[in-house]
Amino acid sequence: MSDAKSPKNLATLTEAELRLYAQARRPKISAGNVSRTEYQVADEWRDVAHGKRYRIITYGCQMNEHDTEALAGLLKAMGYEETAVNEEADLILFNTCAVRENPENKVFGEIGRLRPLKRRNPELLLGLCGCMAQEKVVQAKVQTTYPWIDLVFGTHNIHRLPDLVMQAVHSQETVLEVWDKSDTIYEHMPKVRKAGVRAWVNIQYGCNKFCTYCVVPHTRGRERSRSKASIVEEVRELVEEGFAEVTLLGQNVNDYGLDLSDVDFADLLYAVGRVDGIKRVRFTTSNPWNFTDRLIAAIAETDTVCEHIHLPVQAGSNRVLAKMNRGYTREYYLQLVARIRAAIPNVALTTDLIVGFPTETEADFLKTLSLVRDLEYDSAYTFIYSPRTGTPAAKLLDPLEEAVKKERLNRLVEVQNVISRRISDRYLGSVERVLVEGTSKTNDRLLSGRTRSNKIVLVEGAKAWIGEEFPVRITDGNTWTLRGERLPVSGAQESDGV
Numbered sequence: 001m002s003d004a005k006s007p008k009n010l011a012t013l014t015e016a017e018l019r020l021y022a023q024a025r026r027p028k029i030s031a032g033n034v035s036r037t038e039y040q041v042a043d044e045w046r047d048v049a050h051g052k053r054y055r056i057i058t059y060g061c062q063m064n065e066h067d068t069e070a071l072a073g074l075l076k077a078m079g080y081e082e083t084a085v086n087e088e089a090d091l092i093l094f095n096t097c098a099v100r101e102n103p104e105n106k107v108f109g110e111i112g113r114l115r116p117l118k119r120r121n122p123e124l125l126l127g128l129c130g131c132m133a134q135e136k137v138v139q140a141k142v143q144t145t146y147p148w149i150d151l152v153f154g155t156h157n158i159h160r161l162p163d164l165v166m167q168a169v170h171s172q173e174t175v176l177e178v179w180d181k182s183d184t185i186y187e188h189m190p191k192v193r194k195a196g197v198r199a200w201v202n203i204q205y206g207c208n209k210f211c212t213y214c215v216v217p218h219t220r221g222r223e224r225s226r227s228k229a230s231i232v233e234e235v236r237e238l239v240e241e242g243f244a245e246v247t248l249l250g251q252n253v254n255d256y257g258l259d260l261s262d263v264d265f266a267d268l269l270y271a272v273g274r275v276d277g278i279k280r281v282r283f284t285t286s287n288p289w290n291f292t293d294r295l296i297a298a299i300a301e302t303d304t305v306c307e308h309i310h311l312p313v314q315a316g317s318n319r320v321l322a323k324m325n326r327g328y329t330r331e332y333y334l335q336l337v338a339r340i341r342a343a344i345p346n347v348a349l350t351t352d353l354i355v356g357f358p359t360e361t362e363a364d365f366l367k368t369l370s371l372v373r374d375l376e377y378d379s380a381y382t383f384i385y386s387p388r389t390g391t392p393a394a395k396l397l398d399p400l401e402e403a404v405k406k407e408r409l410n411r412l413v414e415v416q417n418v419i420s421r422r423i424s425d426r427y428l429g430s431v432e433r434v435l436v437e438g439t440s441k442t443n444d445r446l447l448s449g450r451t452r453s454n455k456i457v458l459v460e461g462a463k464a465w466i467g468e469e470f471p472v473r474i475t476d477g478n479t480w481t482l483r484g485e486r487l488p489v490s491g492a493q494e495s496d497g498v
């Protein structure tokens, strides 16, 4: 195993070797002793903010959306109520993302625009939290350029929110409390989930992968798994509250349990998938690394687990993948997709792609294009590489002009859009099981739901159908959205999809 770090070798490793490799990496990067404890809102903070209002503006990934549900839960326990209007708020929190530069600039722009409001209402508290808050450069910028921000805290001390808000109320200075790591997982933090059909459930925090371009391991710390029992209990509670679908969240869900002694992600999927009353289970994100045959079997065998895998590949060239430290080759990834498609017929695959990584040549980029053409993803999130301070890639010479990066992005998007449209067209005439989530954002006479493959389907029908899953014949559609008609359950000729 001494040379197993060479990405070339990873393509030919057996399943057993893959596990050994993953374990071999563990001691160097483990989160240390992680304790798991029940969270209690301290009595002194209960209802202290009765009658006051908060607004949280959220950027970034599902993990951040879910953190916002916990922030809202803590504020509610303090007595705050939500408002969507800045002028009505007593507390405005920016829960931020640091993964690319653009959203970061947007946050500072938004905060700048709130300055007049803050002048008019000195009682208004402004807070910055989430991944940007973990960055030293951001902390410095707040202190030098935005000293009127009242409160800064990071991803590791969300549970401290009530205390920090009360400190900010009484302080003239910015209250800044950012931790470098967390060694406690708090269970049962209060949460305000958007009422509805789908709920997020954290299964793992942090990331150990250190892809050279990525800030997440720096902002979220090392991988820490929640216990299987707590996760299953939370899913049971969600079903009791009326949720039909859960999405299990982690940066590398395949690594779930590597820091526990006797459980892996396959075990967890079997357990969550069996919870009485749960209709659908989804998960994100699966880094291609450590995608074992056991895991593929768990997805294939568990009826409630949907046939959709988000499997970010990032690039199609082995030279770029190695520079990114992704830990796999193009060949390994192609093999993995072949294994998945053989075991899970009609699986929908989606991906993330970065163009313009430092030193990416036209030949490298063409390898990304050919991989995308060959694999035919259902859809892809495409990004231009954004240098992040403190990451190894930010130190690489980056001779590529912005115009070249943009042109590559456009070519990639064009290729993917044609494929996504072709895949959508294949649904026409088929019958899909659709779980209705709510009304359409643009037309409230239409219901909006999803296929198991995660395609959005609009159906005419009664609001009482929200939360129901039923067969729908697909009659029309465009690249992103399908239209269909509900079929009676009995006598419907259900196909298995496309």
Ligand code: SAH
Pocket (backbone or CB within 6 Å): 099, 100, 213, 214, 215, 216, 251, 252, 285, 286, 287, 288, 311, 312, 314, 352, 353, 354, 383, 384, 385, 386, 387, 388
């Ligand atoms: N843990 C997931 C990815 C989480 S970040 C995984 O590894 O699969 C979500 C996506 O943001 C990444 O997949 C990547 O495509 C993109 N991303 C991350 N850092 C980036 C950067 N510095 N520039 C551009 N895109 C980036």
Ligand code: SF4
Pocket (backbone or CB within 6 Å): 207, 208, 209, 210, 211, 214, 215, 216, 217, 251, 252, 287
């Ligand atoms: Fe970032 Fe890589 Fe971790 Fe994903 S696996 S969060 S891209 S470091």
Ligand code: F3S
Pocket (backbone or CB within 6 Å): 059, 060, 061, 062, 063, 064, 096, 097, 098, 099, 130, 131, 215, 216, 219, 220
């Ligand atoms: Fe962004 Fe942090 Fe998520 S950097 S993508 S909000 S983990």
